[in-house]
Amino acid sequence: MLNLLVGGVEALFDYIAKHTITCLIPAFLLAGGMVTFINREAVLQHLGESVNKLKSFSLASIASFLIAACSCTVIPVSSGLYFAGAGVGVAFIILWVAPAANILALTYTGSILGSKMVISRVIAAIFMAFVVGEIMTLFFKKDRPIETPVAQVEKSEGIIKGKHLVLLILILISLLLPNYLVQKGPYIYKVVVWGIFTVIAFLYAFLKMPREEIKGWLLESWWFVKIIFPLLLLGVFIVGIIGKLIPETWIHQWLGNNSIKSSFLATLIGAFSYFATMTEAPFVDTLMKMGMAKGPALALLLTGPGISLPNWLAIARVFGIKKALVYVPTIIILGTIVGWFFGNFIF
DSSP states (O other), X not given: OHHHHHHHHHHHHHHHHHHIIIIIHHHHXXXXXXXXXXXXXXXXXHHSTTXXXXXXXXXXXXXXXXXXXXXXXXXXXXXXXXHTTOOHHHHHHHHHHHHHHOHHHHHHHHHHHOHHHHHHHHHHHHHHHHHHHHHHHHHHTTOOOSSOOOOOOOOOSSSSOHHHHHHHHHHHHHHHHHHHHOSSXXXXXXXXXXXXXXXXXXXXXXXXXXXHHHHHHHHHHHHHHHXXXXXXXXXXXXXXXXXXXXXXXXXXXXXXXXXXXXXXXXXXXXXXXXXXXXTHHHHHHHHHHTTOOHHHXXXXXXXXXXXXXXXXXXXXXXXXXXXXXXXXXXXHHHHHHHHHHHHHHTX
């Protein structure tokens, strides 16, 4: 029992040390900014429920490839866009694709596992994205929140005012650039990159924006922190305990072929674990060297970073339990099917 608790605490400290500053803080600030500054009506014109799904789903999928975020970091971004007026299908496509198949993770996967695995991951992620978007829209198209934490600010005729767009871009840079620029070396290098652009963002805000707007933005950001962060910590602690319970000999016995059962088990490992973006590739590579087949490997590559126990606990909190109960099983089922199909017919 003590060993399990130590595993949970170690996972918790590692998560706080390596993800809170450079990942979650800018993600919360970005989410609060989107809710506060983006013109809801303009969002509805491009990404709302009434927009052609081929158009809105495609835009969401393409944009998501450029967001190097883990399954937890992407929640404030996705929910911020959702509360700004985006359709539920669009929000959950971003929630899925950004961690499951962002360009940074794909590049790293290719360097470790080869181009065929990368291409398979892209195709599978896009297929799953459109299915997820369609299912979530089918179930929850009319289930928009009655009240949202949208600040009362003056909106321009466009989607966002120029000064607000610059601020969001600076925050986005502080979120993405540490991962893109610092792929090796001590974590403090990422903190330095994040710190430089965060200081620039706040200096810009204080020079260009009224104090009331800044206050509204920070209050909205704090709203996301309050409802998401505690659950993320709880989920990470539980994941650390689970990690101590899985023996290595189990891998070859249960994940060593391309059966439905093996892909399903690999998907479950991903669903109950936590992978920061890019960490899934070396982990899967290690499991493949221990005997894991390629089908289950692809399933784990997708679901490992795409969903996690902290992720779906936070989704239930932010989007509602019903949406989490539809989204998570959908990903597990799709991940199982994709792993089985690619393992038997592609690889």
